[in-house]
Amino acid sequence: MQSGFERNLQFQMQAMKLPAPVTQYRFHPTRRWAFDFAWPDRLLYLEVEGGIFKRGAGRHTRGKGFELDCLKYCEACILGWRGLRVTTDHVRNGLALRLVERALKGESHERLRQVSVHT
Numbered sequence: 319m320q321s322g323f324e325r326n327l328q329f330q331m332q333a334m335k336l337p338a339p340v341t342q343y344r345f346h347p348t349r350r351w352a353f354d355f356a357w358p359d360r361l362l363y364l365e366v367e368g369g370i371f372k373r374g375a376g377r378h379t380r381g382k383g384f385e386l387d388c389l390k391y392c393e394a395c396i397l398g399w400r401g402l403r404v405t406t407d408h409v410r411n412g413l414a415l416r417l418v419e420r421a422l423k424g425e426s427h428e429r430l431r432q433v434s435v436h437t
Contacts, residue, residue: 323409324354324366330415336422339364345399351390353401362421363394364402366409 320328320341331339343356345363353363394401402421404414 320354321366321368323368323406327364327366327404327409327414327418328355330409330412331418334415334419336418345397346393349390349393351393353394357422360422360424361399362401363399364404364414364418364421366406366414367403368406 324341328341337357339355339357341355342352343358343363344350344352345356354366355364356362391401402417404417408414408417
């Protein structure tokens with residue numbers, strides 16, 4: 319089930335005519351883990367991390383929840399996925415959309431190396 323912020327981000331991506339992601343995509347062959355958004359053909363995922371500023375901490379920032387998320391992201395990496403983790407503020411202020419656009423364009427590591435050499 320999508321959160322309001324996930325629906326908001328999906329609307330933003332549609333408005334920008336970005337390739338449509340699969341929502342709640344189950345990526346692991348044996349675990350029930352799912353990504354909020356995935357582009358399986360690109361092995362790219364995006365997770366909207368909610369509840370991080372919640373008093374008493376949200377599921378993603380409490381000890382056990384954080385630990386389980388770490389395992390999920392490690393397993394995704396081992397399977398060849400690359401991912402974006404954004405906050406609800408990133409969705410609200412447009413940063414999440416800009417990151418998705420860059421990731422879908424496939425900004426190369428070579429370009430990043432060129433930028434870092436010249437700074």
